[in-house]
Amino acid sequence: MSRHEIMLTGSGGQGMILASIILAQAAILENKNAAQSQSYGPEARGGKCKAELIVSDSFIRFPRVTNPTFILALTQSSLDNYTEGISGKCIVMADESLKVPYWLNPDQVIRVPVLDTARSRVGKLFTANIVAVGAINKVLNIAGWDNLKKAVLMHIPEKTEEINIKALKAGEMMLCSYQPAPSAERLLIA
Amino acid sequence: MASQLVEKYMRTEHLPHIWCPGCGNGVIMHAVVRAIDKLELDKNKVCIVSGIGCSSRAAGYLDFNTIHTTHGRALAFATGIKLAKPELEVVVIAGDGDIAAIGGNHLIHAARRNVGMTVVVINNNIYGMTGGQYSPATPAGEFGTTAPYGNIDRPFDIAALAAGAGASFTARGTVYNPAQITSCIQKGILHKGFSLIECISVCPVYYGRKNKKGSVIDMIKWQRDNSIPVEKAGKLPPEELKGKIVTGVLSQATYPEYTEEYAKIIEKVSGGINYEQA
Amino acid sequence: MSRLVLMQGNEACVEGAIACGMRFFAGYPITPSTEIAEYCALRLPMVKGHFIQMEDEIASMAAVIGASVAGVKSMTATSGPGFSLKQENIGYASAAEIPCVIVNAQRSGPSTGLPTSPSQGDVMQSRWGTHGDHPIIVLSPSSVSETYTLIIRAFNLSEKYRTPVIFLMDEMVGHLREGIEIPEHIEIVNRKVIKGGQSQHMPYRIPDGECAPVFAPFGEGDRYNITGLIHDESGFPTNSHIEANRMITRLMRKIEDNVDDIVATEERYTEDADIAVLCYGGTTRSVLEAIDEARSKGIRVGMFRPITLWPFPEKELFKLSGKIKKLIVAEHNYGQIVLEAERVVKNNCSLKFTGKVDGTLISPAEILRAIEED
Numbered sequence: 001m002s003r004h005e006i007m008l009t010g011s012g013g014q015g016m017i018l019a020s021i022i023l024a025q026a027a028i029l030e031n032k033n034a035a036q037s038q039s040y041g042p043e044a045r046g047g048k049c050k051a052e053l054i055v056s057d058s059f060i061r062f063p064r065v066t067n068p069t070f071i072l073a074l075t076q077s078s079l080d081n082y083t084e085g086i087s088g089k090c091i092v093m094a095d096e097s098l099k100v101p102y103w104l105n106p107d108q109v110i111r112v113p114v115l116d117t118a119r120s121r122v123g124k125l126f127t128a129n130i131v132a133v134g135a136i137n138k139v140l141n142i143a144g145w146d147n148l149k150k151a152v153l154m155h156i157p158e159k160t161e162e163i164n165i166k167a168l169k170a171g172e173m174m175l176c177s178y179q180p181a182p183s184a185e186r187l188l189i190a
Numbered sequence: 191m192a193s194q195l196v197e198k199y200m201r202t203e204h205l206p207h208i209w210c211p212g213c214g215n216g217v218i219m220h221a222v223v224r225a226i227d228k229l230e231l232d233k234n235k236v237c238i239v240s241g242i243g244c245s246s247r248a249a250g251y252l253d254f255n256t257i258h259t260t261h262g263r264a265l266a267f268a269t270g271i272k273l274a275k276p277e278l279e280v281v282v283i284a285g286d287g288d289i290a291a292i293g294g295n296h297l298i299h300a301a302r303r304n305v306g307m308t309v310v311v312i313n314n315n316i317y318g319m320t321g322g323q324y325s326p327a328t329p330a331g332e333f334g335t336t337a338p339y340g341n342i343d344r345p346f347d348i349a350a351l352a353a354g355a356g357a358s359f360t361a362r363g364t365v366y367n368p369a370q371i372t373s374c375i376q377k378g379i380l381h382k383g384f385s386l387i388e389c390i391s392v393c394p395v396y397y398g399r400k401n402k403k404g405s406v407i408d409m410i411k412w413q414r415d416n417s418i419p420v421e422k423a424g425k426l427p428p429e430e431l432k433g434k435i436v437t438g439v440l441s442q443a444t445y446p447e448y449t450e451e452y453a454k455i456i457e458k459v460s461g462g463i464n465y466e467q468a
Numbered sequence: 469m470s471r472l473v474l475m476q477g478n479e480a481c482v483e484g485a486i487a488c489g490m491r492f493f494a495g496y497p498i499t500p501s502t503e504i505a506e507y508c509a510l511r512l513p514m515v516k517g518h519f520i521q522m523e524d525e526i527a528s529m530a531a532v533i534g535a536s537v538a539g540v541k542s543m544t545a546t547s548g549p550g551f552s553l554k555q556e557n558i559g560y561a562s563a564a565e566i567p568c569v570i571v572n573a574q575r576s577g578p579s580t581g582l583p584t585s586p587s588q589g590d591v592m593q594s595r596w597g598t599h600g601d602h603p604i605i606v607l608s609p610s611s612v613s614e615t616y617t618l619i620i621r622a623f624n625l626s627e628k629y630r631t632p633v634i635f636l637m638d639e640m641v642g643h644l645r646e647g648i649e650i651p652e653h654i655e656i657v658n659r660k661v662i663k664g665g666q667s668q669h670m671p672y673r674i675p676d677g678e679c680a681p682v683f684a685p686f687g688e689g690d691r692y693n694i695t696g697l698i699h700d701e702s703g704f705p706t707n708s709h710i711e712a713n714r715m716i717t718r719l720m721r722k723i724e725d726n727v728d729d730i731v732a733t734e735e736r737y738t739e740d741a742d743i744a745v746l747c748y749g750g751t752t753r754s755v756l757e758a759i760d761e762a763r764s765k766g767i768r769v770g771m772f773r774p775i776t777l778w779p780f781p782e783k784e785l786f787k788l789s790g791k792i793k794k795l796i797v798a799e800h801n802y803g804q805i806v807l808e809a810e811r812v813v814k815n816n817c818s819l820k821f822t823g824k825v826d827g828t829l830i831s832p833a834e835i836l837r838a839i840e841e842d
Contacts, residue, residue, distance in 0.1 A: 021474070021645060028474045028647040036474075036645035039584070062757040062832045063644050201693075204704055234689045239534075250693050250704055255686040257537060258695040258705075259530065260560050266527035270534025270542070271686060273518045274492050278538065278687045296530075299523035456513045 003056040004140055005065040008132070009082045010074035013045040015129030018155060019072075020051035022133050025151035026143035027055045035063035048078060055142055070140060072132055073098065074114060093135065110139065110178070117170050127167035130156075134171020138178055199223040199233070201253050208247055212406035214365035214391030218312050219248045221368050221389070222281065225375035237278045239268040241293060243285035243319045245312035245391070262293030265300040268307050276449040279379065280307040286327035287317045290346050294326070298355035301384050305448040308378040309386040311348055314393035322396030329433075333400045352386040353441045359385035360440045365392055366413040370437060377439060383447045390435055475648050477612045477641040478503035478545075481571055482511060484616035485543050488623045488656045490569070491517030492542040494531035496524055496550060499583045500639040501573035504545035525553035529570070533557060536566045537694060539661070539685030541623060545571035547639075548581060551590055551597070558632050559598030560696040562719070565630040565672070565681060567659055569622045572634060573642040574749075576827045585827030586639035588749055588800035594634045595778045601716055603723040605730055606634040606778035610752035612646040617654070618775065624657035625730060629722055630680040636777060638800065640750030640829060663688040673701040679722055723779055732775040733784045737763065741770030743839060744788060746809055747798045748774050751830055755798055758835035769839050780808045789816035796820045796838050800830055 006023070008016040017038045027034035038051040052065045068086055072093045073079035079098050086092075088105055096113040100106070112135055118128035130152060137148050149165060156164045196202060200223070209215045226236060236254040240246035242261035249256040255278070259267040264282050272280045289297050289311055300307070316334060317323040324334030324341045327348060331340050349360040359381040363371035371389050378385035392398065392409040403409050413435065420438035423431055475483065481504055493512060495505035505521065512519040518535070522528040528544045535542040546554060551572045561568050574590045576582035590597075594606045605625050609615040619635055626633040660682045667673075667684045671692040674681055684690035697705035698712045706712075723730065737759060738744055747755040755771055762769045772788055772795075774781045789795060795817050797806040806821045813819055822838040824830050 024645055025474045028472055031472065034474065034645075034647055037640075037643055060646070061760065062753045063640075063646070064829060066831060066833070201704075233691060235687055237686055250695065254691055256691070256693045257534075257686075258693065258697065259533075260556055260696060263526060263530040263557065266522060266530035267534040267537075269520065269522070269527070270492065270494060270531030270536075271538050272534075273520055273531070274535035274538035274540040274542070275687050295523050296527055299527070452513070452518060456516050456518075459513045460516050 003058075004054065004070055004142070005068050006053040006055065006070045006072075006136070006140070007065055007068045007082055008051045008053070008072045009078035010049055010072075011078070012047045012049045014049065014074055015126070016049050016051045016072075016074070019129040019133050020053045022130075022151045022155050023055070023136065023142055024053055025154055026137065026148045029147040029151060030143045032057060032142070033060050035060045037063060048081065050078070050082065055140075070136070072136060074128065074132070091139065093132075093139065110175075112174050114171070114174075117174055118167060121170050122163065122167045124163060127163060130164045130167035131171035131174070134168040135175050138172050138175040195220070195223050195227060199227065199253055200251050204251055207251055209244060210395045212392070212394040213244070214314065214393070215245050215248065215312055217365040217368050218245075218310065218371060218389045218391060219251065219283075221371040221375055222248070222283065222310055223252065224372045225379060228372070228376055229379055231279055231379075235277065235279055237268075237271055237280045238283060239264045239271065239280060240283045241285070241288040243288045243317070244314070245283055245285040246288060248283045262288055262291070263296060264288065265293060265296040265309070269300060269303070269305050272305050272307055273449055273452065276306070276453070281379070282307060282309040284309065284311055285318075286311065286313040286315065286348060287325040290326040290348050290351065297352060301352045301355035301357035301386070303448045304356065304358055304383040304445045306383055307385075308375065309352075309384070310375060311386060311388045312391045313348060313388055314391040314397060316393050316397035316400075318393050318396050322400055328397075335400070349386060349388040349440050356445070357386050357441070358383035358443045358445045360388070361386075362388045362390065362435065362437050362440060364390040364413040364417055364435055364437060366410045366417065367437070374439065381442065383445055472647045472649055474645055475612055475616075476503060476645045477609075477615050477637065477643065478573065479507050480612045480616040480648060481545070481619050481635070481637065481642075482507040483650075484619035485569070485623065486511060486515055486517070487654060488541070488620040489658065490541045490543050490623065491515065492532065492535035492540045493517070493544065494520045494522050494528040494535070494542070495544050495546070496522055496528050498525070498547045498550045500575055500642050501545045501547045501550075501571060503642070504571060504573070525550040526557060529554040529557035532568050533561050533564075533566050536561075536568045537686050539683070539688070541567070541627070543569040543571065545573065547573045548575045548577050548583070548590070549579070551593065555593075555598040558634075559600060559602055561632040562598065562602040562604060563696050564694050565719075566632070566694075567626040567630050567683075569619070569626055569633050569635055571619075571637060573637045573639060575639050576825075582827040584639070586750060586800060586829055587825075587827065588638055588751065589802075589804070589825075590636065591777060591799070591801065591804040594636050601720065603631055603719050604634060604778055605629070605631060605723065605776070606636050607775060608636045608749040608777050609641055609775075610749055610773065611641065612644055613648040615641060616648055617651065620654050620656070621732075624655065627659040628657050628679070629726065629730075630659065630683065631723070636749065638750040640753070659683045661685060662690060665689050667692060670701045671703050672699065674718070679726055727779050727783075730776055731779060731781045731784065733781045734771075734773040734775060735788070736771040738770035738772065738788060738791070741768050741792055743767065743769040743794045743796060744772045744792045745769065745796045745798055745835065745839065746772045746774070746785070746805070748777060748805070749800075751798055751800050754830050754832045754835050757832035758839060761832065761836050762839045767839060774805070777805065780805070780812070782812045785809065785812045786816070789813040792817050794818045794820065796822060798822045798830060798835055798838065800824055
């Protein structure tokens, strides 16, 4: 039985909530169970932002993340705040530009250039969340390419299809040679 | 004629009404009925909405679709009715306290939206139902049971307030001249959009006695002597209008009517697609 | 065949309502129920319905009653402070017997409280928020799927009994996105209607075999009066104490005499249970997780969930309390429905309360601790 407890963290406006919705959508298209939620403060932009997603083969009772198995962090403060005290089995995907806190085991951290890929390769920083979706799916294998693409297209504004699919591919490509580290691999199979 | 109108438009089994002898409310209620009769509206399509207070009891006596709502909220109820069934002719009857104090927010927003309805404000300058407290239409310096030392609030000009908030039709009349009120209400009903007719009533029992205004006859004579038709008022300097009642159609404009605008949205987005279970 | 769709709780609330014929919504922006208004604004004109953003919460409630009087199934949605503001007009709908559904996506209070944080603090207000003795029905969903089906039931009960129904959501369910199966067939109850003068000026008379007066929509030929004053069968105000007693008693009994139809509960793993956890709404999700954990440790614990919060499922809980040793009431407040549980359970079993008021959800671990404690 597979179950992922995922947290997507960053600052408000980076599209973490949308990314979590797209991944939830992809899971649903794969006939998996998904529960997505978010916590937020009064700031629409700039504040700390955390979206939560549980993907499971079985019915999800409590729909909030209690023991994260995967965390994405796009800002230093979210990386520092949300990874403290997590299990050694939790995979942390951190933007390359961030400094990895001492309490994390290097084996559990995947450093990827999410922001730089969005900015330089895709050409628009606002696609960073979709780049991340591609990368996360590559690691967690939530959905096949067709359903993942479909999920993205269901939730993005009209006329942005091309750039977002480009971002999704770029995200996946970022990890084309990704091999789970031994500890992370155990987690993914479990 | 009068008794014929009573038979045709009133719930005679519920008469006599609760209003005090000399109250102006009956005159205004009668003007509403006369305007509806002159326009030959279908009784089944007329909807009278009222709030709480002396004037709001009018709804119960009228043989239409009538709803006596909560204090101040008649316009909000009326908005729901009109939007749900735009073919209804919605007439709101409300007092000065009801519409300008507790319901003031609804007044300005209903006026702004320009929802097609006719609002007949019965302004008696006092809270009558609760026994004579000062209202937002009580002139400064006058007395009420809650203004034992004289009222220091400045009163609203209710018609001007509505016009300022965007009402597309405003008018004023007095119970001294019921024919004028009738005519204003008629015009208000015919006007497409939000129309407000401020009807200056008399409350001899509370406002009159508290302020030594004399008998009902004296109060009505005062209205006669202090009313100025709007056409004439336009030519007078402001100081000569102080304390006077300017009567007639005060403002009229053409703005898009709310339910018609919404119908356009429905037309645009509902076209041909079955969203029922999509 | 039904399909799995990803939907937010607040969206499911709107889609379910539209599916059963809701065609009028009036509301005012307030967290965490705003998505309901936003979604209605988008969806209603597509199905030839009307959405309006009113100037305040009070006006929203008034407009909803107005639209229902014209014969249209109507709904509003709010949270915390907005629910307080709507109370007077909810009482009006109760007294004048105007069907309507009020969604309250609860948030942490009192006052402005923690606007984005979950809570179940409005349980008592949903029952007694408006002044005077009055009937009310309150339903509470625990998942996005259930939000869809239960809002339909809320409308059905509202239409059948001509009463406002409070749909008591919590932030947790309202903002949750889950996969739901849109049911192929739903049962829809519409109010019984008379037109063309058939009410014979007695719109509040109850025909034989009916539980509520038959509805005469405005504009269809039955000219009558609606008021929040005590009224007789003609709908006209009266000061008669006999009529007052008759009206209030009839209103209360309309619900009391039909509790078996109105009350819905869910029990899980109660057959062999020594302990039962009473919960509702979003808290249910923590309880289910905790029960799973407890059972894996050999503790025989089950769950009792009122889906209908008001009228409170007395009979069902009383029956269960005779079979268990301990009842734990878990709710996301300082203790509200626990008072009802105490009243019903009496000395049949021991009773324990676990609650929370810090704006964070009650976690499965906290429930488990309550189960494991003596």
